[in-house]
Amino acid sequence: MSEKKTSLIIELNEDLIENNDRLAEQNKEVLKKKNIRAFDFVGAIGAGKTAIIENITKKIAQKHKLLVINGDVATRIDADRIEKHGVQTIQINTGRECALNSYHISQVIKNYDLNEVDILFIENVGNLICPSDFILGTEKRIVIVSITEGEWVIQKHPMLFKMSDIAVINKLDLIDVMDVNLDKMVEDAKKINPNIKIIKTSAFNGDGIPNLIDTLEI
Numbered sequence: 001m002s003e004k005k006t007s008l009i010i011e012l013n014e015d016l017i018e019n020n021d022r023l024a025e026q027n028k029e030v031l032k033k034k035n036i037r038a039f040d041f042v043g044a045i046g047a048g049k050t051a052i053i054e055n056i057t058k059k060i061a062q063k064h065k066l067l068v069i070n071g072d073v074a075t076r077i078d079a080d081r082i083e084k085h086g087v088q089t090i091q092i093n094t095g096r097e098c099a100l101n102s103y104h105i106s107q108v109i110k111n112y113d114l115n116e117v118d119i120l121f122i123e124n125v126g127n128l129i130c131p132s133d134f135i136l137g138t139e140k141r142i143v144i145v146s147i148t149e150g151e152w153v154i155q156k157h158p159m160l161f162k163m164s165d166i167a168v169i170n171k172l173d174l175i176d177v178m179d180v181n182l183d184k185m186v187e188d189a190k191k192i193n194p195n196i197k198i199i200k201t202s203a204f205n206g207d208g209i210p211n212l213i214d215t216l217e218i
């Protein structure tokens with residue numbers, strides 16, 4: 001009989017939520033000591049976070065020892081999708097919380113043997129607002145939106161773009177059937193954060209994924 005996989009449910013302590021930034025710094029230090037490079041993928045529901053992580057892992061799984069943490073309110077669908085590529089995952093169900101926070105990540109660091117890991121991808125809960133309150137202690141934050149959310153999606157959610165290092169605009173394969181001004185989306189991201197790197201991708205056909213891998217230097 002095959003083992004039924006479950007998700008990790010972590011009870012939150014209010015004080016720790018308040019101390020998120022301090023704990024994120026600790027996470028960063030521990031990950032550095034363990035030589036683990038960590039990346040936090042945030043973005044709108046359905047923008048393609050899991051699809052992009054799947055694309056990246058397919059390309060680098062031979063070269064790196066990967067761990068993917070998937071944050072989701074209630075299911076382990078995303079972790080199962082990633083595991084199909086032979087990559088180790090931990091699914092965290094956040095219940096009523098609309099974002100992962102640094103306490104979730106600290107619990108993974110504390111309770112799992114990460115000695116075999118050199119790259120950690122964290123897929124945050126699909127949300128363009130909540131994750132801006134909670135850094136996790138990663139090296140870089142990547143915000144993912146797609147053209148199907150409309151050309152105003154970046155302008156309407158400045159906070160996450162302000163605090164991210166890379167902005168991915170996904171689903172470019174659908175550009176001919178979408179009435180969106182892609183240049184406006186790029187300009188909005190640059191206006192909000194002049195230092196942000198912008199990468200256009202299609203997780204459907206793989207366009208832009210090598211560029212994203214190069215930008216992450218992995």
Ligand SMILES: Nc1nc2c(ncn2[C@@H]2O[C@H](COP(=O)(O)OP(=O)(O)OP(=O)(O)O)[C@@H](O)[C@H]2O)c(=O)[nH]1
Nearest residue numbers: 044045046047048049050051126170171202203204
């Ligand atoms: N055409 C097209 N479809 C895409 C692309 N990226 C993702 N999709 C589809 O969009 C849907 C949502 O993709 P996911 O990867 O689940 O998106 P997500 O951001 O992880 O979603 P949540 O975890 O639910 O927030 C799926 O049906 C994907 O197949 C893309 O570049 N082009």
Ligand SMILES: [Mg+2]
Nearest residue numbers: 049050078123
């Ligand atoms: Mg997902």
